[in-house]
Amino acid sequence: MTNKYGILLVSHVEEITDGLLKLLDQVAGDVSIKTAGGTENGEIGTNFEKINQVLNAFEEEKILAFYDLGSAKMNLEMAMEYSDKEITLYETAFIEGSYVAASLLQADVDIEVIEEQLKPLIVKE
Amino acid sequence: MSMIEKVSKWIELFGEKVTQNKETLNKLDTAIGDGDHGSNLTRGAAAIREKAEETTYDNLSKLFQDVGMTLVSKVGGASGPLYGSAFIEMAKKAKETEDIGEILEAGLNGIQKRGKAEVGEKTMVDEWAPVIDHIKSGSFTDEIIQESLQNTKEMKATKGRASYLGDRSIGHIDPGAQSSAYFFEALLDSGVLDDE
Secondary structure (H helix, E strand, C coil), X not given: CCCXXXXXXXXXXXXXXHHHHHHHHHHCCXXXXXXXXXXXXXXXXXXXXXXXXXXXXXXXXXXXXXXXXXXXXXXXXHHHHHCCCEEEEECECHHHXXXXXXXXXXXXXXXXXXXXXXXXXXXXX | CCHHHHHHHHHHHHHHHHHHCHHHHHHHHHHHCCCCHHHHHHHHHHHHHHHHHCCCCCCHHHHHHHHHHHHHHHCCCCHHHHHXXXXXXXXXXXXXXXXXXXXXXXXXXXXXXXXXXXXXXXXXXXXXXXXXXXXXXXXXXXXXHHHHHHHCCCCCCCCCHHHHHHHHHCCCCCHHHHHHHHHHHHHHHHCCCCCC
16 A cells, blocks of 8 residues: 555654554554654754654655644744645644544545544644 | 944854853753753854854854754754744844844744744743834843843743643743843843944
8 A cells, every 4th residue: 555645753752753653553554654753862852854854754745743742843843844745733632643643544544534533632722 | 343243242142141051041941841941052052153163154144044044953942943933034134134123023023933922921932022122112221131031930831831830830930031031131242232
């Protein structure tokens, strides 16, 4: 299966994105999921350049992005402005939102339906 | 001194102030945030110093742009994108004018666009907004900097990491307002405003 959507996970902590990726891979082994966790030196935080590099590494042109806390969003939004890809940022609970998106993408569900399912999971803003 | 020399001095002094006060900023941030504001800005200041040493600037816009991009790339946390966005917007404005009030106002718009904060939410915006008003009306003094800073103490945070604390954020000076106070103290000391 080749999916035209990729999923980006951004967290302040590398182990969080690693762990979440492990969880998502279990239900969505064919979905392209990439992570930007922690700063460039693996410390707590998020980094514009790291997110930028991960975005560029996607073959997919359309990305669903999920994040943990506010400053991750700021760096993510900056990277989105500098990227040519079509990126949608979801203000959902980090784990639940990315889990729903990944498992439904795996099942070839339409993006409109996925977004509908994500709506009740919005907890930010 | 030329305008560009004064602005370079301003940025250098800002770097010195955040570096000297790294622990103060970390401590303020420990109370209501994640405790790394001083460390993050100190890292940014070092990167800016390095960049400045290897570059000669002949226009303000390029100088602001480089500072902005350095902050965005080297400083984690919220302060990188926030200060970075400020400088990047200041760089754009500096192509049209040398008026510091107008340039700073563009910077504030950059911060607000990035952080979505309004006045009164206990953020750096609460330092920038009143200071810029006073710069524009020609009544800017050190007292304005300190007064605006103290005003953040009684505010309840509704943006940023401190907002998770709710009422418990009251009674603490906002670390972003404190580093912004250093930024404006450096502006006063640099002589950038003297010719105006």
